[in-house]
Amino acid sequence: MAPNQDRSMLAVFGSLTAVAAFLLAAVGIIVVVNDDGSSSTSTAAAPVTVTLTEFKITPGTINMPVGGSLDVVNGGTMAHNLTVTGGPGTPDIAAGKSATLDLSKLSAGTYEVTCTIAGHAAAGMKATLVVGGSGSSSSSGSSSDMAMGSSTEPDYQAMDTAMQDGAAAYLDAFTKYGTGVPTQGRGNQLLEPVAGADGYKQINLTLSIIDWEVEPGKIVKAWAYNDQVPGPWIKVQPGDKIRVTLKNDSPMGQDIHWHGISTPFGQDGVAPLTQPMVEPGQTYTYEFTAPAEPEMGMYHPHNGGSISVVNGAYGQFQVGELPLPDGKTVSGNKLPDKINITKEMPMVLNDAGTIGLSLNGKAFPATDPIVANPGDWLKVTYHNEGLTCHPMHLHRVKQLVIAKEDWALDSPYYVDTLTVCPGERYTVLINPTADETGIWAWHCHILTHAETDKGLAYMVTALVVPPPPARGQSATPVTG
Numbered sequence: 001m002a003p004n005q006d007r008s009m010l011a012v013f014g015s016l017t018a019v020a021a022f023l024l025a026a027v028g029i030i031v032v033v034n035d036d037g038s039s040s041t042s043t044a045a046a047p048v049t050v051t052l053t054e055f056k057i058t059p060g061t062i063n064m065p066v067g068g069s070l071d072v073v074n075g076g077t078m079a080h081n082l083t084v085t086g087g088p089g090t091p092d093i094a095a096g097k098s099a100t101l102d103l104s105k106l107s108a109g110t111y112e113v114t115c116t117i118a119g120h121a122a123a124g125m126k127a128t129l130v131v132g133g134s135g136s137s138s139s140s141g142s143s144s145d146m147a148m149g150s151s152t153e154p155d156y157q158a159m160d161t162a163m164q165d166g167a168a169a170y171l172d173a174f175t176k177y178g179t180g181v182p183t184q185g186r187g188n189q190l191l192e193p194v195a196g197a198d199g200y201k202q203i204n205l206t207l208s209i210i211d212w213e214v215e216p217g218k219i220v221k222a223w224a225y226n227d228q229v230p231g232p233w234i235k236v237q238p239g240d241k242i243r244v245t246l247k248n249d250s251p252m253g254q255d256i257h258w259h260g261i262s263t264p265f266g267q268d269g270v271a272p273l274t275q276p277m278v279e280p281g282q283t284y285t286y287e288f289t290a291p292a293e294p295e296m297g298m299y300h301p302h303n304g305g306s307i308s309v310v311n312g313a314y315g316q317f318q319v320g321e322l323p324l325p326d327g328k329t330v331s332g333n334k335l336p337d338k339i340n341i342t343k344e345m346p347m348v349l350n351d352a353g354t355i356g357l358s359l360n361g362k363a364f365p366a367t368d369p370i371v372a373n374p375g376d377w378l379k380v381t382y383h384n385e386g387l388t389c390h391p392m393h394l395h396r397v398k399q400l401v402i403a404k405e406d407w408a409l410d411s412p413y414y415v416d417t418l419t420v421c422p423g424e425r426y427t428v429l430i431n432p433t434a435d436e437t438g439i440w441a442w443h444c445h446i447l448t449h450a451e452t453d454k455g456l457a458y459m460v461t462a463l464v465v466p467p468p469p470a471r472g473q474s475a476t477p478v479t480g
Ligand SMILES: [Cu+2]
Pocket: 389, 390, 391, 444, 445, 446, 449, 459
């Protein structure tokens, strides 16, 4: 990674567009190689191929003749199935595998097809199946996702314009407000309870379905603790006596699991295994003593989590502060004898449900940039509350991984990309230097988690190290 201070965010955005253009060019042509080695363009109709990915069924409208079958390919990274609502379906298909779905018994008509694995249809895995319609081959329906294939030539210039407009709006909002493009609602509000007369620190959590603005103008039904996505960032100290009162204002049975936090069995929050179900309208109280050593956990429902968690019911639960690698040497770099953290924050990843691909409950351009001055020590804990892994890439400024979940690493290590899978937490330190000023893109490197044909999107934020230098002009356009 060569230092390249001229590379501003917009230049980076431009290169992402080029990647997108390449992907589009790559999927526009379908060539069938015949047995004799010759090739021809495909015109055959059956069986029709359907591709499953996170979280989309392609094409969005599947046209199939009466008596036909579907070739269902799992092109994603986790198991999926394809099921006609009220009708036949495939078994769960492992990533990279395929299955044939015999639909010869279906009469002409229009059907809904989904992946029936919990949460996947809600996350977008729904499509329309037209049997015996006028179309003899499949065509792309509602899909606007650039990597998903389209029979028409994409408008690359419109994509470039959208990319630049979106990035400009983000930078403009940051200049004006110090935030992403403003939206209603803010998650991760710090909740540091104080002990009452009986020595307990009381925490009140109400779970309900609220309107949540994920990105400007996009309001979804979120399952939220105390009207926040993520829910309040709860911070207590080792050995604290904790009392949490849960009020269930949601429509299904609840519990709270303290993921990664050492609690007695009866407080683990797994109904009906460790406690009775907290029915809608009911209140339930947890009481436990926080562990004696620091732990970095999260809290979320266990019962019905495939619905409520991806829809926003999650938060950081922190016991004390994990130890820092004071004075250690990492890859030849001696760390200070006393590291002073200037700012700490959770970064909660999600990719499904009503919230969808997001960082801390917001999608770009509503994601707030994170500011760190040269010499600052920023401490960020990633939590993955979604359904798939995310390689989180920060440009130029390295991330020092100091802890995996509750355990400080004996040998911390530097990364520029850190993959965080469901249920995992990693804590990283970020310490920009004076020659690392800039507005650095910070995003999931699964490109369709960071961009659409409308420009940057979803799991993208920025690390701002003031003062950002002027935007570079190092790339000379070549014509002819
Ligand atoms: Cu991702």
